[in-house]
Amino acid sequence: VGPPGTGKTLLARSIAGEAKVPFFSISGSDFVEMFVGVGAARVRDMFEQAKKSSPCIIFIDELDAVGRQRGAGLGGGNDEREQTLNQLLVEMDGFEATAGVIVIAATNRPDVLDPALLRPGRFDRQVVVGLPDIRGREQILLVHMRKVPVAPDVRADILARGTPGMSGADLANLINEAALFAARGNKRLVDMDDFEKAKDKILMGAERKSMVITPEDKKKTAYHESGHAVVGMSLPGCDPVHKVTVIPRGRALGVTMSLPTMDRFSLYKDEMLSQISMLFGGRVAEEIFVGSISTGASNDFERATSIARDMVTRYGMSDALGPMVYGENEGEVFLGRSVTTHKNVSESTMQKIDAEVRRILDEQYAVARKILTDNRDKVEAMTAALLEFETIDSDQIGDIMAGRPVRQPKPLATTPPPAGGDDKPSAPAPTTQPVQEA
Structure with missing residues (x-):
């Protein structure tokens, strides 16, 4: 089990090469068919072949496609998938210890698997393949x-x-x-x-240099991103700002990217509060320096509200409501229990939660406003640098925060063209991103 892309299927391939025994590989979705009984028949056939080729290994990729928890009761459910799962349970439990058939499966959704699949004697040994350090x-x-x-x-x-x-x-x-x-x-x-x-x-995201932006909009975007960066660099709980750009990337007109200095496995309260303040930096900068607000901060508000609500309802970081989890985890339907969401929170408690989330957001909004008011010169300097270079790296950001003149972007290294070629490496355009080794 593990997140997508961590190498679960690759690990199964390496087992096949190292074990030097027959290896049967099948995807969980291959068992699910529109015809009744086909999936269960395929399970029987696969295990029959495996017994004949013993010792061998069976590998089922994306097990959650066939191994989801039964009994959801959503309009009768998928009877065909449940029959296939029942047959898989029977086959796995029907071996003797000397059968010599090992069953391995991979999934990134262990939370939706049927408990009968995970009991001792079936998939009782779970190997977690996490993100690499x-x-x-x-x-x-x-x-x-x-x-x-x-x-x-x-x-x-x-x-x-x-x-x-x-x-x-x-x-x-x-x-x-x-x-x-x-x-x-x-x-x-x-x-x-x-x-x-x-x-x-x-x-x-990919650069969209072909997108036409008026100088006025570009200046407003530069103030917005400078607000994020200055607040992020002023708060110790924020990750260091790695790069700021006003070149449109993906669906954004500008991006402020922060990178942690080391792998992080948990977040602390002061770090989450600092994140909220940094998210508000863009809107506050628009209010102070532009004089009007735009729709560009909608995603910032969404993320800030989500962090604040999680602090109150999931992580017990509210003094008013205490260390308690409020509300059930969303996506309960996929766990096969009920379509309706169970509200185990009273109306008055919901109002307290909303008030506490509001308080956290208001306090961090005030923190962002104070930082930007006290550092107007740094915001102006960073905006000027962004309008000149379009992208600034952590070294240039460090110069601005220290009050030093902003250094020029690092020149891009060029490699000679292949022998016999007449083409010369094109000179970097002024908008080319400067390089910062992380």
């Missing part, structure tokens, strides 16, 4: 780097530090995107600039 990311990057020609300046340990929370599939995609950037630049080797561009594309 910094050492794991470095080793994964080194494996995938063998497939592309990399420049001598590429260091896997620096890339691993700058990619917290990425899965193995994300890192493989990072290498592929970097190789594509190098190919577009007519380079023979993939250098750190290409990896930086690939990381920005994955984390912030």
Whole structure:
């Protein structure tokens, strides 16, 4: 079990290669058919073949497609899927210890599996394949780097530090995107600039330089993003701001990207409050410096409200309501219990929850306003830098916060074209992102 992209299926493939025994692989969705009885028959056939080829391994990928909890009662349920699951339970429990057939399954939704599947004697041993830590990311990057020609300046340990929370599939995609950037630049080797561009594309979205934005809108976006960055750099509970850009990326007109300095496994109350303040920095900057507010902060409000509500209802971080969980987890239908949501919170308690969420949001909004009011010069300096360079990195942000003159963006490294080629590497445009090794 584990999140998507962490290598569960890959681990099964490696088991098949190391065990040197017959290996039967099938997806959970292959059992589910429109004809009654086909799924159960396929389960029987698969186990019959496995017994004949004993010793062997059976691997079922995406087990949740066939192993969901029974008895949901949603309009009669999927009887065919339940019959298939019943047959799978019977076959797994019908072995003798000497049968020599090992059943392995993979899923990223262990919470929806039928309890009968997880009892001792069936899938009783759960191997958690989590997201890789910094050492794991470095080793994964080194494996995938063998497939592309990399420049001598590429260091896997620096890339691993700058990619917290990425899965193995994300890192493989990072290498592929970097190789594509190098190919577009007519380079023979993939250098750190290409990896930086690939990381920005994955984390912030693809650039939309063709999008026409008026100078006035660009200036307002620069103030908005500067507000996020200055609040984030002023609060100790926020992750360091890695990069700020006013180049449209994905669905956003501008992006402020923060990266943690190390892998994080839990969040503390002061860190969550600082996150809320940083999210409010954009709207507050619009109020103070632009004089009018826009719709650009809607996603910021959504995320801030979600964090504040989780603090009150899930994490017990409210002094007024105490350490108690309020409300049931959403998505209960998928657990096969009931269609209706059970409200185990009274109306008066709901009003207290809303009031507490409101209090947290108002307090952090005031924190963001005080920080930006006290640091007007830094917001103005960062806005000017964004309008000049369009993208600034952590070194330039550090100059602004320290009151120093903003340094020029780092020049992009270029690799000579292939021998015999007449094409020269194109000079970096003024809007090309400066490189910051994370």
